[in-house]
Amino acid sequence: xxxxxxxxxxxxxxxxxxxxxxxxxxxxxxxxxxxxxxxxxxxxxxxxxxxxxxxxxxxxxxxxxxxxxxxxxxxxxxxxxxxxxxxxxxxxxxxxxxxxxxxxxxxxxxxxxxxxxxxxxxxxxxxxxxxxxxxxxxxxxxxxxxxxxxxxxxxxxxxxxxxxxxxxxxxxxxxxxxxxxxxxxxxxxxxxxxxxxxxxxxxxxxxxxxxxxxxxxxxxxxxxxxxxxxxxxxxxxxxxxxxxxxxxxxxxxxxxxxxxxxxxxxxxxxxxxxxxxxxxxxxxxxxxxxxxxxxxxxxxxxxxxxxxxxxxxxxxxxxxxxxxxxxxxxxxxxxxxxx
Amino acid sequence: xxxxxxxxxxxxxxxxxxxxxxxxxxxxxxxxxxxxxxxxxxxxxxxxxxxxxxxxxxxxxxxxxxxxxxxxxxxxxxxxxxxxxxxxxxxxxxxxxxxxxxxxxxxxxxxxxxxxxxxxxxxxxxxxxxxxxxxxxxxxxxxxxxxxxxxxxxxxxxxxxxxxxxxxxxxxxxxxxxxxxxxxxxxxxxxxxxxxxxxxxxxxxxxxxxxxxxxxxxxxxxxxxxxxxxxxxxxxxxxxxxxxxxxxxxxxxxxxxxxxxxxxxxxxxxxxxxxxxxxxxxxxxxxxxxxxxxxxxxxxxxxxxxxxxxxxxxxxxxxxxxxxxxxxxxxxxxxxxxx
DNA sequence: CTAAATTAAGCAAACGTTTGCGTTGGAAAG
DNA sequence: CTTTCCAACGCAAACGTTTGCTTAATTTAG
Numbered sequence: 238x239x240x241x242x243x244x245x246x247x248x249x250x251x252x253x254x255x256x257x258x259x260x261x262x263x264x265x266x267x268x269x270x271x272x273x274x275x276x277x278x279x280x281x282x283x284x285x286x287x288x289x290x291x292x293x294x295x296x297x298x299x300x301x302x303x304x305x306x307x308x309x310x311x312x313x314x315x316x317x318x319x320x321x322x323x324x325x326x327x328x329x330x331x332x333x334x335x336x337x338x339x340x341x342x343x344x345x346x347x348x349x350x351x352x353x354x355x356x357x358x359x360x361x362x363x364x365x366x367x368x369x370x371x372x373x374x375x376x377x378x379x380x381x382x383x384x385x386x387x388x389x390x391x392x393x394x395x396x397x398x399x400x401x402x403x404x405x406x407x408x409x410x411x412x413x414x415x416x417x418x419x420x421x422x423x424x425x426x427x428x429x430x431x432x433x434x435x436x437x438x439x440x441x442x443x444x445x446x447x448x449x450x451x452x453x454x455x456x457x458x459x460x461x462x463x464x465x466x467x468x469x470x471x472x473x474x475x476x477x478x479x480x481x482x483x484x485x486x487x488x489x490x491x492x493x494x495x496x497x498x499x500x501x502x503x504x505x506x507x508x509x510x511x512x513x514x515x516x517x518x519x520x521x522x523x524x525x526x527x528x529x530x531x532x533x534x535x536x537x538x539x540x541x542x543x544x545x546x547x548x549x550x551x552x553x554x555x556x557x558x559x560x561x562x563x564x565x566x567x568x569x570x571x572x573x574x575x576x
Numbered sequence: 577x578x579x580x581x582x583x584x585x586x587x588x589x590x591x592x593x594x595x596x597x598x599x600x601x602x603x604x605x606x607x608x609x610x611x612x613x614x615x616x617x618x619x620x621x622x623x624x625x626x627x628x629x630x631x632x633x634x635x636x637x638x639x640x641x642x643x644x645x646x647x648x649x650x651x652x653x654x655x656x657x658x659x660x661x662x663x664x665x666x667x668x669x670x671x672x673x674x675x676x677x678x679x680x681x682x683x684x685x686x687x688x689x690x691x692x693x694x695x696x697x698x699x700x701x702x703x704x705x706x707x708x709x710x711x712x713x714x715x716x717x718x719x720x721x722x723x724x725x726x727x728x729x730x731x732x733x734x735x736x737x738x739x740x741x742x743x744x745x746x747x748x749x750x751x752x753x754x755x756x757x758x759x760x761x762x763x764x765x766x767x768x769x770x771x772x773x774x775x776x777x778x779x780x781x782x783x784x785x786x787x788x789x790x791x792x793x794x795x796x797x798x799x800x801x802x803x804x805x806x807x808x809x810x811x812x813x814x815x816x817x818x819x820x821x822x823x824x825x826x827x828x829x830x831x832x833x834x835x836x837x838x839x840x841x842x843x844x845x846x847x848x849x850x851x852x853x854x855x856x857x858x859x860x861x862x863x864x865x866x867x868x869x870x871x872x873x874x875x876x877x878x879x880x881x882x883x884x885x886x887x888x889x890x891x892x893x894x895x896x897x898x899x900x901x902x903x904x905x906x907x908x909x910x911x912x913x914x915x
Numbered sequence: 916c917t918a919a920a921t922t923a924a925g926c927a928a929a930c931g932t933t934t935g936c937g938t939t940g941g942a943a944a945g
Numbered sequence: 946c947t948t949t950c951c952a953a954c955g956c957a958a959a960c961g962t963t964t965g966c967t968t969a970a971t972t973t974a975g
Contacts (some may be wrong), residue, residue: 242719244931255955260933262691263715268953282725287720292931295634296960302673311875316655320648327683332694334641335674337662344666349728354629355671356581379624380581493709493861521855522832536650583961594925599963607923631961635930 243284252280263288277381294356302332303359303546304352308340308366308389313517314535315363318387321539322361329547331358338365346373359383359546364391366431377550383549385564387542388535390432397549399542402516403433406531406570407440407485408447410512413529413572415448415485419510423474425467425491426569434459434487437514441485456481460491467494475504483510489517492527500525516573529574540570582623585755602627633695635768641671642698642885645680646727647705653703653854653874657726660878661700668886670697677704685712698885703730705770724903726881727874729771736888738881738905742772742853745870745909746779746824747786749851752868752911753822754787758849762813762820763796764806764830769804773798773826776853777883780824784895795820806833814843822849828856831866839864855912868913877907 262277340346490511516530601616677684831852855869
């Protein structure tokens with residue numbers, strides 16, 4: 238009744254040969270005759286032998302797994318990214334150990350530790366938005382573990398990362414609105430602490446500077462990205478003596494919150510235009526939504542970061558005296574206009 | 577330069593004591609004096625010791641991981657479910673090994689095998705929609721691996737599963753439409769091979785039977801769930817001499833495809849009512865969408881199935897002669913009406 | 916003051932697999 | 946008939962950790 242897994246030892250015993258021969262037979266080692274090889278194979282099948290990855294990992298010192306840490310999987314961006322990560326990893330015979338930080342520094346720390354315990358061969362991280370202290374990430378460097386950050390990256394030197402070029406994305410978005418004649422453009426940004434917020438703001442300024450237009454800082458308001466916080470933000474903007482005629486919002490949902498609020502309070506005007514980020518697929522079916530959205534290609538980001546990570550792992554397995562170069566990949570955004 | 581992980585052997589050597597003492601010291605074993613215990617702890621910290629999970633897993637024959645296989649993570653349902661799975665698993669000190677079948681039987685087979693290799697202690701599977709042959713699942717039974725299926729389950733006896741009660745969900749949806757006066761209700765279903773399709777159909781019939789209304793089988797059409805296939809389906813329905821006044825669609829996206837198509841071809845009528853399944857959060861912000869949607873609680877399904885699985889794993893570790901009972905959990909759906 | 920009990924530690928086996936090296940037996944070469 | 950060579954296989958160590966059993970030193974009891 239007590240089920241135990243069959244080992245090569247069992248096969249060896251049944252066949253009256255040594256374990257090393259069994260091991261070699263299963264790996265098609267040339268020094269094993271075809272006859273025994275076949276005997277071993279059929280006995281393995283008969284007994285239902287399943288090789289033990291833990292034992293193999295242990296003995297070779299390699300686990301064949303990479304760790305992935307994201308804030309929250311229920312965010313479509315990360316779900317899509319993880320989907321891509323799994324695809325690439327599987328293609329290259331790696332398995333995924335997965336964890337979510339839920340945007341807390343503590344859980345992120347625990348996860349990183351746990352990944353180290355499990356001897357993942359590399360780590361893909363999109364860091365928590367609340368992470369201020371990077372000491373747990375330093376531990377990774379000490380252990381020379383290949384790490385690639387994506388989307389949400391720490392403010393550190395000498396790291397590999399893959400991100401969207403949101404600054405340029407924002408410039409594109411601004412140019413789109415400027416081209417359509419808007420001259421008073423609002424920006425409902427995320428929390429100022431976020432790197433993503435800084436990039437949007439930066440792009441916003443750049444676009445105006447490039448066109449030699451003057452900058453009104455009060456057109457930038459910050460939201461905590463909740464529905465209530467966003468409604469607050471839009472009210473602030475519209476209360477201005479000269480309210481914006483177009484607004485860039487932190488993401489699609491932010492835009493939708495705003496538009497929904499305006500419609501409910503009868504303040505909605507068809508000529509108030511919105512541009513947001515993320516380009517959710519559902520967007521093109523929405524009657525009242527942003528007229529354009531900045532596509533961030535989560536799938537590509539996942540793919541690219543995984544490829545880099547796996548390359549780094551491979552590279553690590555060959556001796557090299559070269560000082561390592563650091564990859565900084567910027568995935569081009571694309572402004573998707575609603576037909 | 578060649579970084580090797582510090583082992584308890586290293587600690588033992590530095591301190592001139594045995595490895596067993598180090599191991600016990602780190603586990604606060606009573607037969608180790610406080611003095612050596614402290615010496616060991618500080619030396620471990622100083623050398624940067626990180627316990628090797630692979631070694632521990634190997635030696636104890638337990639990996640502390642569960643496997644999760646879903647068709648596609650980019651589907652929000654599975655992303656949300658996996659999010660819940662990870663939460664529960666982490667709470668109970670289990671790690672997640674993750675893979676996607678991409679709705680192909682072959683990949684699913686490979687994944688199941690790989691999970692067996694990795695000696696996961698249990699498996700959570702939502703099977704591929706194209707899986708017809710269950711031989712790879714039988715292998716799991718042979719190895720007495722606890723398995724809980726969720727959402728998409730195989731047509732087999734003696735398995736544990738967690739699903740939504742879509743039959744009742746459909747009855748609820750039907751009653752909602754009947755209450756609103758509709759008497760000719762269409763059903764755009766998914767592929768007939770899907771269990772989920774059968775349940776919808778079953779509920780559809782039941783609802784009509786319960787109200788002693790007559791059944792018109794031609795009001796049920798099947799779609800491959802692509803946009804084109806769905807458009808085909810709606811056209812079939814509307815071409816009838818007595819077209820439906822309300823339609824239940826396989827999911828939210830199906831409904832949206834249909835509505836979008838009707839609006840584009842100027843066939844949209846306000847009184848043609850839609851009810852769908854999934855209740856995507858964005859739905860309540862859509863001007864033209866289903867007027868109600870069947871919430872399937874992916875998060876709860878993920879939670880529940882993980883809890884059951886972990887309980888099964890624990891149970892397995894205590895000797896029991898009782899024949900195992902099989903859990904069949906039906907998560908109640910809820911019809912969410914648009915305000 | 917000896918015997919028993921207790922405390923603190925060490926020894927060694929075990930987990931499943933891989934792999935360098937050693938050992939056979941027989942065939943080919945001399 | 947030796948010697949050499951090769952094919953085919955076995956031996957044993959190693960990977961890092963845990964744990965049952967043993968041992969040594971110290972304390973307590975009688």
